[in-house]
Amino acid sequence: MSIKIVPQEQLTQQHNKTSIIPNIPLVYYPSPKSLYANRLARITQLTMDSPLSDYLTFCHKIVLAQSEIVAHEPLHCDFAHLVQQGAAHDCPPLSLENLPLNDTWFNYLHKIIAMTQAINTEIDAILNQLKKYTKDELFAKAQHLLMGRYAEVSSNESLFIWCALSVYYTQLASLLPGKAVADTAQQCWHCPVCQSSPTASIIHIGQNTGLRYLHCSLCESEWYVPRAKCTNCDNLENITYYSLDRELSAIKTECCEKCHSYLKIFYQDQDPHLDIVADDINSLVLDMETEKLGFAKSGINTLLFSIK
Numbered sequence: 001m002s003i004k005i006v007p008q009e010q011l012t013q014q015h016n017k018t019s020i021i022p023n024i025p026l027v028y029y030p031s032p033k034s035l036y037a038n039r040l041a042r043i044t045q046l047t048m049d050s051p052l053s054d055y056l057t058f059c060h061k062i063v064l065a066q067s068e069i070v071a072h073e074p075l076h077c078d079f080a081h082l083v084q085q086g087a088a089h090d091c092p093p094l095s096l097e098n099l100p101l102n103d104t105w106f107n108y109l110h111k112i113i114a115m116t117q118a119i120n121t122e123i124d125a126i127l128n129q130l131k132k133y134t135k136d137e138l139f140a141k142a143q144h145l146l147m148g149r150y151a152e153v154s155s156n157e158s159l160f161i162w163c164a165l166s167v168y169y170t171q172l173a174s175l176l177p178g179k180a181v182a183d184t185a186q187q188c189w190h191c192p193v194c195q196s197s198p199t200a201s202i203i204h205i206g207q208n209t210g211l212r213y214l215h216c217s218l219c220e221s222e223w224y225v226p227r228a229k230c231t232n233c234d235n236l237e238n239i240t241y242y243s244l245d246r247e248l249s250a251i252k253t254e255c256c257e258k259c260h261s262y263l264k265i266f267y268q269d270q271d272p273h274l275d276i277v278a279d280d281i282n283s284l285v286l287d288m289e290t291e292k293l294g295f296a297k298s299g300i301n302t303l304l305f306s307i308k
């Protein structure tokens with residue numbers, strides 16, 4: 001099963017195949033204000049008792065910049081034309097095929113740069129380099145990242161560029177009028193809203209107790225994907241789970257013996273305050289232990305942009 005976003009008015013009996021998994025919301029669009037507020041609170045909480053507190057403090061400054069952008073410079077967008085194009089091209093509505101990148105995110109990058117200065121000399125050197133690039137150079141780097149050509153951009157610079165892009169795409173996703181329907185194909189590992197890679201997956205509580213959703217690293221939407229299935233190759237066999245301490249851990253790595261990739265899986269029933277981005281960083285030891293076993297991470301974390 002994969003998930004496709006279609007305009008509300010174009011839903012037909014033929015398209016509407018959600019009956020194969022009745023009453024399940026297939027996609028959750030982000031709510032930027034509460035998303036960043038919750039992330040700030042979680043980072044603050046984690047920072048008090050974490051060996052990575054210095055890095056989390058740096059992350060807090062970036063998320064604070066993102067939250068201020070959403071509060072004081074909110075994006076307005078009319079999607080009517082965009083959504084029609086999306087349906088015609090059969091691509092996710094926020095993919096580059098449907099929505100060529102404009103320069104809105106440049107202002108966001110400058111805001112993030114301004115709010116992360118004077119932390120240390122290493123970060124200042126990256127920020128100074130970013131400030132020297134022309135708009136065209138920054139635009140080319142953003143295009144590389146959005147098209148998955150991560151090696152074309154230094155990971156230090158990617159982090160800031162991706163965070164600026166993310167606050168742009170997160171707002172776009174929150175404004176999207178489309179509805180998600182289930183398609184019949186496989187390959188559910190890319191975001192049905194923006195076509196980016198996930199950060200991790202999360203097992204929900206509340207209305208959808210026990211259901212698993214992937215969380216987008218760019219637009220922060222979440223989309224349904226069945227459990228016990230590799231989110232990188234659709235393999236259903238020989239999926240292994242690792243955690244650091246106990247069987248009922250709130251964070252595990254889900255490892256595929258077929259493609260040798262892994263992605264973290266978060267369990268809200270074990271910790272309802274989890275934030276995928278913040279907790280992914282705070283559990284880096286689990287990544288190191290999983291990678292020692294020969295698995296490579298298949299996800300991206302917006303606040304820890306390192307692609308191997």
Ligand SMILES: [Zn+2]
Binds near residue numbers: 193194221
């Ligand atoms: Zn997305």
Ligand SMILES: [Zn+2]
Binds near residue numbers: 231232256259
């Ligand atoms: Zn796999």
